[in-house]
Amino acid sequence: MQRYLTLNFSQVRVVIHLCGFLVFLYSFSMLPPMLVALFSKERSWFAFFTTFFTFFTLGGGAWLATKRAGIQLKTRDGFLIIVLFWLLFSVISAMPLWLDDSVGLSFIDALFEGVSGITTTGATVIGDVSNLPAAYLYYRAQLNFIGGLGVIVLAVAVLPLLGIGGAKLYQSEMPGPFKEERLTPRLADTSRSLWLTYLLLGLACCAAYMLAGMSAFDALCHGLSTVSLGGFSTRSESIGYWNSSAIELVAGLFSLLSAINFTVWFVAFTRRTLQPFRRNAELRFFLLVTLIIVLITAWQLWHVGMYNATDSLVHAFFLTSSMITDNGLATGDYASWPAHTIVLLLTASFFGGCVGSTCGGIKALRFLVLFKQSRHELHQLAHPRALLSIRVGESVVTERVLRSVWSFFFLYVLFTVFFVWMLNIMGYDLMTAFATVAACINNMGLGFGETASTFGTLSEGAKYLMCAAMIMGRLEIYPVLILFSRFFWRK
Numbered sequence: 001m002q003r004y005l006t007l008n009f010s011q012v013r014v015v016i017h018l019c020g021f022l023v024f025l026y027s028f029s030m031l032p033p034m035l036v037a038l039f040s041k042e043r044s045w046f047a048f049f050t051t052f053f054t055f056f057t058l059g060g061g062a063w064l065a066t067k068r069a070g071i072q073l074k075t076r077d078g079f080l081i082i083v084l085f086w087l088l089f090s091v092i093s094a095m096p097l098w099l100d101d102s103v104g105l106s107f108i109d110a111l112f113e114g115v116s117g118i119t120t121t122g123a124t125v126i127g128d129v130s131n132l133p134a135a136y137l138y139y140r141a142q143l144n145f146i147g148g149l150g151v152i153v154l155a156v157a158v159l160p161l162l163g164i165g166g167a168k169l170y171q172s173e174m175p176g177p178f179k180e181e182r183l184t185p186r187l188a189d190t191s192r193s194l195w196l197t198y199l200l201l202g203l204a205c206c207a208a209y210m211l212a213g214m215s216a217f218d219a220l221c222h223g224l225s226t227v228s229l230g231g232f233s234t235r236s237e238s239i240g241y242w243n244s245s246a247i248e249l250v251a252g253l254f255s256l257l258s259a260i261n262f263t264v265w266f267v268a269f270t271r272r273t274l275q276p277f278r279r280n281a282e283l284r285f286f287l288l289v290t291l292i293i294v295l296i297t298a299w300q301l302w303h304v305g306m307y308n309a310t311d312s313l314v315h316a317f318f319l320t321s322s323m324i325t326d327n328g329l330a331t332g333d334y335a336s337w338p339a340h341t342i343v344l345l346l347t348a349s350f351f352g353g354c355v356g357s358t359c360g361g362i363k364a365l366r367f368l369v370l371f372k373q374s375r376h377e378l379h380q381l382a383h384p385r386a387l388l389s390i391r392v393g394e395s396v397v398t399e400r401v402l403r404s405v406w407s408f409f410f411l412y413v414l415f416t417v418f419f420v421w422m423l424n425i426m427g428y429d430l431m432t433a434f435a436t437v438a439a440c441i442n443n444m445g446l447g448f449g450e451t452a453s454t455f456g457t458l459s460e461g462a463k464y465l466m467c468a469a470m471i472m473g474r475l476e477i478y479p480v481l482i483l484f485s486r487f488f489w490r491k
Contacts, residue, residue, distance in 0.1 A: 013066045014077055015084065020062030022085050026092060027055040029146055033096070037135035044135045047100040055092055076488065079479050086471055090115045093143055096136075103136065108463050109456065115467045117143030119474035120358060122231020122328035122445030125456035125463070129236045134217065137234045141221035144230025147474075148358040149198050149262070197265045202227045205254045212246040222329075226251055227258045229358045231328025231445040240332025245314045251329050252321035256290065259325040259353025281393040282354050285371075286364035293348050294320045300341045324348040326360035328445030335452035339431075342448050346435055349444040350416075360443030360473050362412055369397055369405045411477050416441055419469050426462055436462075440469040
């Protein structure tokens with residue numbers, strides 16, 4: 001047993017110090033919805049104020065009590081803090097919904113809604129979203145927006161000011177196999193650049209929704225949830241409430257734009273050129289796959305006679321874009337679409353968008369690497385003595401990246417099957433179980449079968465299980481799984 005690490009006081013102090021700071025920082029996110037509640041003369045302001053005061057005090061107290069010079073953050077500490085904070089993140093997000101009796105949510109329902117919001121899943125247990133107070137409608141969109149790029153990246157921009165190196169937190173939080181990539185030499189500058197790009201895209205989306213016919217409040221909430229690929233809406237019917245092709249086109253377009261790697265956006269903005277988009281192999285692959293699925297879906301909708309050719313194309317473009325990017329906004333009648341079409345789109349949600357975006361799923365880059373690896377094996381069989389390499393764009397894919405992609409793919413499929421099996425054991429039919437797990441682990445949010453209209457139909461145990469699926473999907477499994485590894489705790 002001496003081979004394994006025991007957490008000494010110094011390590012515990014580092015963990016408490018950084019978790020305290022992050023909780024302190026996140027407590028300020030309760031102020032905007034509190035102001036919305038005060039402006040709208042809603043009683044819900046007190047739930048937000050109570051949450052703010054509680055975690056401002058606890059987080060700030062823990063941060064100050066453990067403050068000392070020379071804090072060094074190791075990889076082990078980074079993974080531990082990320083997982084602990086996302087658990088705290090989820091509980092804090094649930095508190096206003098749980099404290100307010102007028103919302104009428106149990107703790108597990110509030111927790112599910114909070115986890116769904118902050119992981120940008122967008123699955124809801126609330127049956128009648130349209131009648132929620134305005135503060136909660138805004139709050140749910142804000143949860144999506146903050147969770148989209150990750151509050152950790154925001155914190156990294158501030159941590160250097162405190163004399164704390166944040167590189168390990170950033171590496172643990174950012175998705176994808178190429179986590180070491182930076183936009184600028186300094187990590188703080190990188191984080192600020194990512195958030196600036198994110199904010200600009202969000203503002204553009206809000207403006208586009210207003211031009212398409214939404215009110216300012218609806219446009220703000222949907223703009224926040226669209227660019228974060230979160231999927232929370234201000235209406236029970238989601239985007240289908242407006243029955244507008246223009247709004248669906250805006251939602252579909254910004255779903256695709258938000259699924260592009262934000263490093264590509266940043267380089268394009270700073271250099272004022274479209275070349276980064278044209279040269280990005282992952283983006284070309286992602287758009288090609290999306291186009292194929294849009295055309296198949298449109299043909300199926302037209303073939304069964306649900307819509308005419310134009311409407312079939314518009315609805316197919318919107319819902320395919322929403323589900324393949326794991327956004328989760330929907331038309332009002334998507335549950336009545338042919339089952340084989342829904343299965344196709346649910347399967348597409350595993351594909352996801354580009355690495356370095358706010359989407360969920362396995363990510364297009366990993367599928368591109370797997371496709372090139374499979375083609376490489378065919379060529380190698382045909383020419384055994386040839387010296388061939390796997391390239392993505394101008395980069396050669398190393399053995400380390402290949403191992404990472406294959407192992408992640410295996411674990412993702414394994415946990416998906418496990419969660420589907422568990423729901424099936426709990427009594428849910430296979431279609432409901434598959435759709436629910438796809439919605440949660442891919443952070444996509446649209447169920448089918450019993451969860452087509454609301455996830456409130458799930459049992460308490462199933463809700464806890466799906467909370468775990470959402471967090472594992474958001475953190476891409478490894479940060480959670482590594483804490484259960486004996487090797488991780490060795491000295």
